[in-house]
Amino acid sequence: MNIYLKKFIDEKFKKPGKALDLGAGEFFDVACLKQIGWKCEGVDIKTGIDLEKKYESKNKPFDLVYSNYVLHKLKNRKQLIQTIFNNLKDEGWFFIHIFDKSDKNSKSDLSRAYLKKMLIEQGFKNLKLKVFSFYDNDIGHKHWHKILEATGQK
């Protein structure tokens, strides 16, 4: 499981709740969350949900909405921020990872300042943004990424 997401959940939640994974990929984090007692829904373009467009889950509202390594791939980034907001409970937490543009291996043009502006405009509070490095050891990858992590509350 994404270790940063796990750490965030351990910090913010005393007991398992309901989570939504936006751009779930192979649904690995979804499976891991279910194993530790969460109810978790994952959506992805590969399963027919295009996050460039509005998405409201029939299972909303969620205690946690997260999206890892997806936002920088989208053209309509404001829509994903709105989708997080619209599916989240009042006081619920979100968690986003993106590849930061300062990494030479990243094609992202999404800056920390721009992400922060979008989150503030949407009305999120208790925002925390941090940048850190991560070594991607997967076959065919093997390089450093710079990750921008954003967390906050509705």
Ligand SMILES: C[S@@+](CC[C@H](N)C(=O)[O-])C[C@H]1O[C@@H](n2cnc3c(N)ncnc32)[C@H](O)[C@@H]1O
């Ligand atoms: C780098 S993978 C990350 C997967 C997973 N979140 C993880 O952390 O392992 C990016 C994912 O975003 C999905 N994706 C890209 N564009 C999308 C879109 N417009 N709507 C929904 N999912 C999209 C891809 O299909 C892929 O599964």
